Amino acid sequence: MSHNTYYDKHALARAKDLLADMTLSEKLGQLNQFSGEDGHISDHLRANIQSGNVSSVINEVDASVVNELQRIAVEESRLGIPLLIGRDVIHGFTTVFPIPLGQAATWCEQTIEQGARIAACEAASQGVNWTFAPMIDITRDPRWGRIAESLGEDPFLCARLGRAMVTGFQGTDLQDATSIAACAKHFAGYGYSESGRDYHFANISENELRNTVFPPFKMAADAGVATFMTSFSDLNGVPASGNKWLMDDVLRKEWGFKGFIVSDWASIEDLSVHGLTENNAQSAQLAANAGVDMEMVSRCYAQNIPALLEAGTVRHSDIDAMVTRILYLKFALGLFENPYTDSSKFPERANLEHLEAAKQAAIKSCVLLKNDAHVLPINTRLTNHIAVIGPLADDKYEQLGTWIFDGDERYSITCAEAMRAKVGNNGHIHYAKGLDTSRTFSNEGFQEAIEAAQQSEVVIMVLGEESILSGEAHCRSNIDLPGAQSDLLDEIVALGKPVVLVVMAGRPLTIGAETDKVDAVLYAWHPGTMGGSAIADLLCGDAMPSGKLPVTFPRAVGQIPLYYSQKMSGRPVTQESFVHQNDIPIRAAQTSLGMASNHLDVHFSPLYPFGFGLSYANLQYSEVMLSSQQMSAHEPLNVSVDISNESDFDTDEIVQLYIRDLVASTTRPIKELKGFRRVHVKAKSKVNVSFEITEDLLGFYGQHNTRITEAGKFYVWIATDSASGEYKEFSLVK
Incomplete structure (x- = not known):
């Protein structure tokens, strides 16, 4: 969407005209987002909407309930201002596409734009008009659970894919019924959180911010993204939701961003938890003066801004500007003319066209990491018995990945299902789960898996991590295969059959030992609704692997952060200067080891570099x-x-x-x-x-x-x- 399409003078004039008719209470109401109530409208929520105290409702996706919320706002409040209905539409709605990190592996702006367009259409059919995506945090730490929601480690790639996602969500005209407002998040530095932990702190020089962290956000702003979201994290001692330099100096004044800024969930209230403020009143003051327009869910603004205005620590002119920006988006979306949703006028969700698009995205997202002796593709005309083994091989839900509130697993096609369809009556698929979940340590299912493999000419092992192990607040200190999956793999490899490892995960895993043992590795991330069909096509040669890694794979957690665009250092390590600790002579002189920048216990190179991905072609x-x-x-x-x-x-x-x-x-x-x-x-x-x-x-x-x-x-x-x-x-x- 072009910048000019969003920022038109007519909508701004309408917003200012409406502002002139508003009481202070109604103005402050436009700064508040309330949480939905799972298909119910309580007397409390109804009364607040009637009083003009609610600007947005988050997490309500039943079209009939959303229409009733809009009716109350439009018909029962004094000014009839419609609501923004927000939802985390991250990588699909009913039709689930690969996780964003998997989509980044497509390196395809058209694929990502199409996925966001379909997600917007499906979400809009239920009354959603605002999504909290794309997440364009640069991260170099696969321990961080939200790396699954990211577009990888590189600012150039992330910026262009993030722009494509904005265009997909918002379309060419925000007033189109199938368009929803996008939100660039999290501004800024969240992906650098120390130790890869959510809600934590990040220390990033301004030079690094400008060269690495900011570029995707700047490109989103230039592309006309409707909103920005603040980061949960503390940045250089000032948490983002109270960081005036970030929100006002950089985003508004330097970049000229004219949309509005929303806090992350209760992140204004959290300013006092960080220790930046003494209480919620101070938090509201800092956030408002920083330029955060809407407060997500917590009530710091509603409870404290009237007194802050009275004391003169928050200015009336700033409140007017905040409200104008929010009203502007509502006019730009056409909500005043069309506040209600007629679901019957939208395409059916998870229709064949949407499912095919999800399949093609999954095909492009899978990365072939290894293919020794050309084990792949499997010739199903010559291979009569194939084993499909693993806790993720036939699990419709887990392949969908993190952050899929509205995904419907009934539409999922698993790897086991797709392989059965692929061989038809010409062969046999021997399926065994092996482990109950990816975290299971019991070996009770091993024997069934061994028997399935013994009957087969080739074995497909579908391992990885369940969806719950990645995403927000799902960070891991150890990113090996969880549970007894490696032990199960050892048992199967010992049989001497060709083994293909398919990995479903929300992050890069440290799988060096496992990849050494198997003949081929296909990294499928969490591939979404049609993941199984995509994987089967790739394994059997009906589609060609083309994905490339959007993030570096470390050999060991101790290498993190490990990324391709590191700086040289004063004494860079080379193959000639590298010495492994196992090769150091006893009582070696302290200065005899090359004096280079490396760890002694792991090779300095990554397991797989950024941009890596094989093909069946030469x-x-x-x-x-x-x-x-x-x-x-x-x-x-x-x-x-x-x-x-x-x-x-x-x-x-x-x-x-x-x-x-x-x-x-x-x-x-x-x-x-x-x-x-x-x-x-x-x-x-x-x-x-x-x-x-x-x-x-x-x-x-x-x-x-x-x-x-x-x-x-x-x-x-x-x-x-x-x-x-x-x-x-x-x-x-x-």
Whole structure:
């Protein structure tokens, strides 16, 4: 959605006209969001809506109840101001798409936009007009449960995928019945929470904020996202919901954001828990003066702002501005003209078109991490007996993932179901659960699993973590496979059959030991409603793996944070300087170990790098070609590469462009993603892929935290992942 489509003068004029008719009580009512009551409207909620004390209701998704809430607001309150109906529509509604981290593995803006568009349509059919997505926090810590809800570790990728999600939710016209307002969250720094724990604190330099954390939010603001949400976390000593620098100085004044800001759930009240304020009155004062327009669920504003206005510690003009921004969105959504929802005018939820879109998204999201001896794809015409084993192999609910309040597991197709349909009457699927859940430690089901494997020519193990183990407040200190899953895998591997490991999880797991034992690994994240169908198509060669990792996989938790765009350090480790502790001679001299930046007990490389993902095709990249060795502001540089497919498989490849600024006034990352493109490469053919490098693409925030570009030398790669390819050198001339 374009910036101009959202911010029109007519809607602003209407909002200001309405503001002029409002009492102070009615103004303050527009700052309040109430929680829904699960299909019930209590006398308390009804009375508050009638009195004009409610601006928004969160978590009510029954269209008839929502219509009644709107009727009370429109017909029984003095001014008839309709309600914003908020819901966490994160990766689908009734039709569930892969978790956002899985969607990020598609590296496909069109796929993500389509998924958000379908989710918006389904949610709008039930009266929802506002979603709390996309979550565009950059995170480098897979212990954090909310990494599942993120778009990965890289600001360039996250910014573009987040923009696609905003466009999908909001469409080209917010007044379209199928459009809902989006919310960029969490501003800012939540993904850096220490120890990967929710509601915690983050210490991030302003330079890091501007170069890494802010870019996705800036792009969302430029794309016309309707709202922002504050972070739960403490940022550099000032929790976000009371952080005037974040909300007013950066977001409003510097970026020109004109939408409204909502707190996260009770995060204004939590300011006193953090120790920033003494009580709820102080919390309300700080949040209001910071520019937080609407309070989610807690009542600090409602109970304290009248006294704060009387004392002069909050200004009437600021309250008027806050209310105007909220009213503006209601006018922009067309709620004053169309407050009610007629569900019969919407497409059926989870219809065939929606389910097919979810399947294609899941296919693109799965990442092939290993395929030794070309075990995959499985030829179902020649393979008559296939074992499908694991606690997640036939669980309709768990494959949906975190944050799926409205997902309907009845529509889910599991891996076991899809494989049965795939082989039909030509073969046999031997299914065994092996473990009751992913967390089970009992080996009671092992023997059944062993017998299923013994009868089979190839074994598909579907392991990972249940959906409850990721998401908000579901952080883990140990990100190995939980329960006795590794023990079960050992028992199956010992039989000597080819073993394919399919992992369903809400985060990268430390699965190095497991991947070493098996023949092939397909990382499926939590793939959503149609996950089983997508996995079966991929395993059997009816679809081609094309996903790429949007986040680095560590070998061990102790490596965290581990990400591809780290800086060089003064003494970078190399393969030659690395020494493992097991190889250190007894009584070795203290300074005999290379003196490099590494851990002694684990290799410095990741298990799998950012951008990694295999295909069944054999793709070869040629040498990178430059249009010139020098570029200037007026003459962009063209870089290109030929990609040859030497196999018999047609495939999609996600081609990635990286640069490195060799010398700068502040140290720069060893690599930075600056472009990507999904291209189709037919069997036995070649394609040319090119990118344009502009001066702006080489810019960064320097010592004074202003955006600059500097002359000098750069490396450039076009590669299949962040750890591959040979660089070419060019210079930017000023």
